[in-house]
Amino acid sequence: MSKWLRKSLVVVVSILTFGLVTPSHAFFNENTASLNKQNSKESSVQQTEDKVVEEKSISLDSFIESMVEKAEENAYVKFGDKIKPVIQDEFKTIILPNIEKAITETAQQFPEEDLSALTISEVPNYAKTEKIFHIYDNRSGKDVIRFHVRRDHPPLDGYYFNFHYHTYHDSFQSHRELGTIYWDKNTPPQWMSVS
The missing domain is CATH 1.20.5 (Single alpha-helices involved in coiled-coils or other helix-helix interfaces)
Structure with a gap:
């Protein structure tokens, strides 16, 4: 039976039975x-x-491009609807290029055939953690690089978001700065807050 005839028959039966019966x-x-x-x-x-x-x-360039795209998505999920509109522009111009640089430096240490095993983690559901996302080796399950954001509140000053990352080279001990974005004098909302 021709394709258009079958489709027509389905439509006719559905119309005649007011959509209650569809042909098998x-x-x-x-x-x-x-x-x-x-x-x-x-x-x-x-x-x-x-x-x-x-x-x-998978090439180094396509790997970096896909990781940066997922990193941006994860960051916006972490920020939520209340924080994202306020800091989105600064994040794109200041922080995201530094994230790309950090991912590039880390990825260059791996052979291209191993890049397909590196995966980006999901944003944690628990809103108080610093974690934005991690890049890990899905074969071993071990993290390679961790991207975090911390709220800072220096005395007699407003609130800042401090973006940094850690690498496996020093067992994730040292903070490597990505940049800081000023929030306001008022306390920022919880991560992942919805308006």
């Missing part, structure tokens, strides 16, 4: 079962080949 898809599957078997074998082979090619062909 088994009615339309005369020859499609054998075609699906052939297509699924071909597509699974093709997907496997594509996956192998994709894993091997």
